Amino acid sequence: MQEFIMERNRSKLTRTYSRTAAVLSALAMGLGQLYNRQYMKGVILLAVHALALYTFIFRLPHAVWGLVTLGETETQLKKVGRLYKQVMGDHSVFLMIEGLVTVFVALIFLWIYVMNIKDSYRTGKMREQGEVPNTFKETVSFVMSYRFPYLILAVPLAGVFFFTIMPIVFMILIAFTNYTAAHTPPKNLLDWTGFEAFKDLFRIKEWSRTFYSVTLWTIIWAIVATLTGYFGGFAVALLVQQKRIRFKSFWRTLFILPYAIPMFVSMLILQNMFNGQFGPVNQYLGLLGIDRIPWLSDPTWAKVTLVIANFWVAFPVSMLMIIGIMSTIPKDMYEAADIDGASSFQKTRLITFPSVMYSMAPLVIMSFVGNMNNFNVIFLLTNGNPINGDFQYAGNTDILITWLYKLSMENGQYNFASVIGIIIFILLSVFAIWNVRRTKAFKEDTSS
Amino acid sequence: MSRKTRGSIWLTISYVLLAVVGVFSVYPALWVIMSSLRTGNSLYSETLLPTSLTFGHYANLFDKYDFAHWYVNTLKIAVTTTVIGTILTLLPGYAFSIFRFSGRKTMMSTLMVLGLFPGFMSMIAVFILLNLMNLLNTHFAVILVYAAGAPLFFLFAKSYFDTIPKSLVEAARIDGAGHLNIFFRIVTPLSTPLIVYTALSIFAGSFTDFIFAKLVLRTPEKKTLAVGLFDMISTRQATDFTTFAAGCVLIAVPITFLFILLQRLLTEGLTAGAEKG
Numbered sequence: 201m202q203e204f205i206m207e208r209n210r211s212k213l214t215r216t217y218s219r220t221a222a223v224l225s226a227l228a229m230g231l232g233q234l235y236n237r238q239y240m241k242g243v244i245l246l247a248v249h250a251l252a253l254y255t256f257i258f259r260l261p262h263a264v265w266g267l268v269t270l271g272e273t274e275t276q277l278k279k280v281g282r283l284y285k286q287v288m289g290d291h292s293v294f295l296m297i298e299g300l301v302t303v304f305v306a307l308i309f310l311w312i313y314v315m316n317i318k319d320s321y322r323t324g325k326m327r328e329q330g331e332v333p334n335t336f337k338e339t340v341s342f343v344m345s346y347r348f349p350y351l352i353l354a355v356p357l358a359g360v361f362f363f364t365i366m367p368i369v370f371m372i373l374i375a376f377t378n379y380t381a382a383h384t385p386p387k388n389l390l391d392w393t394g395f396e397a398f399k400d401l402f403r404i405k406e407w408s409r410t411f412y413s414v415t416l417w418t419i420i421w422a423i424v425a426t427l428t429g430y431f432g433g434f435a436v437a438l439l440v441q442q443k444r445i446r447f448k449s450f451w452r453t454l455f456i457l458p459y460a461i462p463m464f465v466s467m468l469i470l471q472n473m474f475n476g477q478f479g480p481v482n483q484y485l486g487l488l489g490i491d492r493i494p495w496l497s498d499p500t501w502a503k504v505t506l507v508i509a510n511f512w513v514a515f516p517v518s519m520l521m522i523i524g525i526m527s528t529i530p531k532d533m534y535e536a537a538d539i540d541g542a543s544s545f546q547k548t549r550l551i552t553f554p555s556v557m558y559s560m561a562p563l564v565i566m567s568f569v570g571n572m573n574n575f576n577v578i579f580l581l582t583n584g585n586p587i588n589g590d591f592q593y594a595g596n597t598d599i600l601i602t603w604l605y606k607l608s609m610e611n612g613q614y615n616f617a618s619v620i621g622i623i624i625f626i627l628l629s630v631f632a633i634w635n636v637r638r639t640k641a642f643k644e645d646t647s648s
Numbered sequence: 649m650s651r652k653t654r655g656s657i658w659l660t661i662s663y664v665l666l667a668v669v670g671v672f673s674v675y676p677a678l679w680v681i682m683s684s685l686r687t688g689n690s691l692y693s694e695t696l697l698p699t700s701l702t703f704g705h706y707a708n709l710f711d712k713y714d715f716a717h718w719y720v721n722t723l724k725i726a727v728t729t730t731v732i733g734t735i736l737t738l739l740p741g742y743a744f745s746i747f748r749f750s751g752r753k754t755m756m757s758t759l760m761v762l763g764l765f766p767g768f769m770s771m772i773a774v775f776i777l778l779n780l781m782n783l784l785n786t787h788f789a790v791i792l793v794y795a796a797g798a799p800l801f802f803l804f805a806k807s808y809f810d811t812i813p814k815s816l817v818e819a820a821r822i823d824g825a826g827h828l829n830i831f832f833r834i835v836t837p838l839s840t841p842l843i844v845y846t847a848l849s850i851f852a853g854s855f856t857d858f859i860f861a862k863l864v865l866r867t868p869e870k871k872t873l874a875v876g877l878f879d880m881i882s883t884r885q886a887t888d889f890t891t892f893a894a895g896c897v898l899i900a901v902p903i904t905f906l907f908i909l910l911q912r913l914l915t916e917g918l919t920a921g922a923e924k925g
Contacts, residue, residue, distance in 0.1 A: 293776060294776065294780070297773065297776050297777060297780065298780070301777075344826065344827065345826070345827065348743075348747065348827045349743040349744075349746075349747035349749045349752075350749065352739040352740075352742070352743050353739065353740055353743050353755070355736065355739075356736045356737075356739055356740050356798075356799035356802075357740075357755070357799070359736065359795065359796030359797075359799065360759065360762065360796065360797075360799055360800065362777075362796065363774060363777075363792070363793055363796040363797060364762050364765070364770070364796070364797060364800065365762065366773065366777070367770030367771075367772075367773035367774050367777070368762070368765055368769075368770050368773075370770065370772075370773035370776075371769060371770045371772075371773060374772075436669055439662055439665055439666060439669075440666065442659075442662060444655075444659055445659075445662060445663075445666070451666055451670065452911070453908055453911065454670045454673055454674060455669060455670070455673050456907065456908060456911055457673050457674055457677060457904070457908075458673050458676075459907070460903065460904040460907030460908055461676075461677060461900045461903070461904050462852060462855065462856040462899065462900055462903050462904075463856070464856040464857075464858060464874055464877075464878075465856070465877075465896045465899055465900045466676060466677075466900075468877075468878075468881055468892075468896065469676050469677075469679070469680050469893075469896060470676060472691055472889065473676060473679065475691060478690070478691040478692035479691070480679060480693075483692070512672070512673070512676075516673070520911075520914070520915050521915075523915065524915050524916070569764065573764075573766050575766060575859075601766055601769075604769065608771075608772060609771075609863075614772065621765075621769045621770075624769075625764065625765060625769075628764045629761045629764055632760060632761065632764055633757065633760070633761065
């Protein structure tokens with residue numbers, strides 16, 4: 201209020217560029233800038249204004265209607281003359297996505313509109329103080345040097361926005377509809393059903409049983425897979441890095457192989473190696489006099505196979521990282537320990553182990569998160585099989601993420617898949633945010 | 649037992665253990681190479697070493713399947729994605745590491761959290777979007793989606809850029825260098841391990857992805873290697889295993905070779921995030 205009064209007082213003395221410019225910009229984007237003699241900027245903003253007007257008048261009402269109702273006319277047979285013809289109705293899914301895109305675009309236009317008023321007000325203020333507004337060239341160079349981070353973030357963020365955020369919002373919305381295989385557009389219209397799908401997941405016995413079993417296995421799997429990979433890699437790293445071992449780089453190269461082969465290929469190979477009837481693993485066990493093991497067809501053995509296969513691909517990465525960390529441990533710590541007469545076991549336990557644990561902690565947590573979502577290993581090796589008759593669309597070795605895949609891609613249970621997606625996401629983000637917040641990469645800038 | 653003999657016993661055990669782990673690591677690769685050279689087409693074989701060698705299965709890939717075509721498609725997609733994706737990953741990493749601006753932390757945590765969503769969780773929506781944009785069954789769509797997803801993994805880049813002394817950038821600023829100049833002339837040359845690591849992960853990722861590619865690429869002439877190979881094994885695994893093995897070898901060789909060639913740089917890139925603790 202005070203500002204306004206001061207404003208008015210001053211405006212009696214000087215001219216009121218700022219308010220005029222702001223009002224003009226509020227009428228139409230760019231007018232204020234033109235008034236401030238920033239012609240190039242003004243023309244560009246006017247063009248944006250035209251686009252915005254088009255969006256708000258011709259697109260937005262339809263988009264909002266689509267989002268709220270998800271369509272009103274059903275696809276039906278209509279009598280045209282003497283023949284029945286199929287008349288396409290509204291396509292709920294398209295309406296939803298188009299609606300989302302339009303609403304997002306409209307929001308961006310609104311933001312530009314607000315910024316445009318602010319900008320012309322600020323420039324007007326500058327003129328009142330007798331300064332000359334920036335020319336277009338100056339504006340560009342200002343942006344280049346002082347708004348540089350926003351400039352280089354614009355394209356990556358736009359990409360993320362369109363191909364990650366929007367689809368996720370869509371997915372979340374789907375969880376609140378009745379989008380199932382029995383109920384697919386364009387044949388049927390979708391309806392908003394609120395939390396029905398969430399309730400059903402826990403209320404209907406087949407679903408809740410599947411959900412609990414799959415979740416339990418997901419957690420067990422993530423823990424076992426992470427720990428075996430980490431400690432296996434640690435052990436191998438210690439083995440290779442011993443002082444007296446020769447040809448270190450040869451051994452390392454050998455061990456990196458499982459990591460270097462594309463996982464997509466190696467998992468399909470392992471699937472064949474563990475083939476119960478013809479696979480080489482059982483063949484060699486046979487030579488040792490051991491009976492065939494149903495590696496992939498028995499529920500318990502299939503889980504064991506998964507852990508072995510995952511260990512095979514996972515240990516090289518942690519080995520590499522641990523070797524990297526070990527090389528950063530100061531040498532004098534070991535020398536001091538030598539002088540104190542420590543055995544190599546003691547040195548490992550008291551120097552190497554704590555240093556590596558400390559540095560690896562965030563990465564171990566991230567790999568736990570990664571394993572909870574380890575789609576590739578499970579999908580390619582067992583595909584969630586063997587099948588379990590008691591489960592809804594899931595096999596014995598399915599984890600949440602592969603179950604989600606089966607639900608949406610193979611069985612068209614889109615709303616349940618979305619509910620599970622939301623649950624996975626909540627589980628994971630709690631972990632990840634907590635983890636990242638406490639790592640240095642995130643923290644250090646508070647101190648600097 | 650003296651300390652010395654105990655030491656040499658342990659050394660022998662270590663070598664034995666290393667050899668066991670070595671066999672464990674190499675065996676599957678070795679087995680597939682052997683299978684691909686074996687005559688016949690079945691999974692089962694009496695011996696590890698083939699009794700008679702043949703390159704027929706490799707020839708088969710190019711005659712019976714459109715392997716050369718798949719290879720060209722895959723390379724096209726992977727190389728383009730790598731170039732665009734690497735730039736799109738480095739830029740946010742750089743912006744978040746060097747600059748302080750409002751909204752920075754929010755953007756960082758948002759990107760981090762979004763990275764947790766497995767891509768295909770929202771694949772249906774991406775599919776419909778591409779359909780609306782009339783991009784289904786084009787390689788452009790695949791490149792677009794892969795590259796657009798790359799910035800989510802900016803954190804490695806950021807941690808790496810954090811290790812570059814800020815004074816270097818500031819000194820260049822004082823000397824009047826523009827931001828773009830600093831990025832390309834000073835920062836990039838210091839970040840080879842990071843760039844190699846990022847580029848290689850993106851390349852390997854787009855080279856071997858089959859879930860999304862399978863969904864978008866509908867006609868045979870658009871197929872990529874991963875899709876082709878996956879179809880091959882899901883349809884005729886039992887009857888033509890040796891040809892499948894040959895396909896595996898041809899797909900795995902370039903990536904494996906790159907990884908092993910660049911392993912030193914990879915290790916540096918990988919540990920950049922870890923050392924900060």
